[in-house]
Amino acid sequence: MHDLFCLRRLLPSRLAAFLVAGLLAFSLSGCATRAATGTPVRLDDTPRIAVMSAFEPELTLLLAQLQNPARHRINGIDFTTGTLQGKPAVLFLSGISMVNASMSTQLVLDRFNIHGIVFSGIAGGVDPALHIGDVSVPAQWGQYLEVLMARETAPGKFTIPPRMEAQTMAPFGMLHPRPVETRTAASPAPLRKFWFEVDPRMLATARSLGALALESCNAGVCLTHKPQLLVGGNGVSGQAFVDNAAFREYTFKTFGANVLDMETAAVGMVAYSNGIPYIAFRSLSDLAGGGEGANEMLTFMNIAADNSAKVLLAFLLAWTP
Structure with missing residues (x-):
């Protein structure tokens, strides 16, 4: 002026x-x-699949496979466009935690022409039948830490407010999980929803992959069993790193969860709100407190990250948008 x-x-x-x-x-x-x-400007109009990971080791193998990469930075997040397994894609890190995952997922949908979302990363194992290095591809994801914290009315007895009983699930002490309120363009009225289902066609493609050769060793660190791919079942996400055997047992009993992590259910909720298909590949880096000794994540993180990425690459090769 x-x-x-x-x-x-x-x-x-x-x-x-x-x-x-x-x-x-x-x-x-x-x-x-x-x-x-109020419409953000798109960086390009090429229809792409969004390929997400939470932190750098999870995305390393995928970035190395990306052809003709071009980097764009938005709000401090690097989005790298290119071709992955013959499919136009944009790769980026969501950041660890539910809030980061929600924010970055909406950002990629606003700034690119996205027709699907795939997530690759590590997770804590909840199902006792699974082992470190296995890759889980759940059919639906829920937010286990969307909770009501109940009042303690007697030692060890917790009471939730009247008329809220029907909105909660089996508790862990004072923590009563409950559905989260969400809206979509097609259904603007508030809807309380716990499970966010992955795209059925994407899940069918994942089921068609069959047995894949997954890694058992990395940098001299080896697993004692051959990793497997499991498609189906449930996954849960929340704002906590879980390393507690009792909570792990509760999570399996209450939600029938294969794995738990800190991002996927948030991605699923944003995908649902925007009407975008999504699926997530999660490999076990640890047992969320179920192991005999100290937490194993730092020991087996690279094996798990690479196994998840390899399943995602096989999925993309088979996937027809």
Whole structure:
């Protein structure tokens, strides 16, 4: 604005007034247009599949396979476009935690032309039948830490407020999980929902992969069994790193979960709200407190991350959007 008034002093009065008025009108018109539409500008219009991981080791193998990469930075997040397994894709890190996953998922949907979301990463194993290195592809995901914290009315006895009993699930002490309220463009009325189902066609493609050669060793660290691929069942997510045997047992009993992590259910909720198909591949890096010794995540993280990425690559090769 200061420059406009300097221009008015330097130019003949009529010309200056004309230019100033025109520039102001253009500027205000642009602001009004942006305010009216509220639509973020897309970085390109190529239909792409969004390939997500939470943190860097999970995305390393996938980035190495990406052809013709081009990087875009939005709000500090790097989005790398290119071709993965012959499919136009955009790869990025969601960041660890539910809030980061929600925010970055909506960001990629706003700024790119996304027709599907796939997530690759590690997780804590909940089902006692699964082992470190196995890859789980659940059919649905829920938020186990969307909870009501009940009042303790006697030692070890917790009571939830009246008329809220029907909204909660089996508790763990004072923690009573419950559905989360969500909306979609097609159904703007609030809907309480716990499970967010993955896309059935994507799940069918994952089932068609059969037995894959998954890694048992990495950098001199080896597993004592051959990793397996399991498609179906449940996964749960929440804002906690779980390393507790009692809570692991509760999670399996209550939700029938194969695995738990800190992002996928948030991605599923955003995908549901936007009407975008999604699926997640999670490999066990640890047993969420169920192991005999200390938590194993740092020991087996690289094996798990690579196994998840290899299943995702096989999926993309077989997937027809």
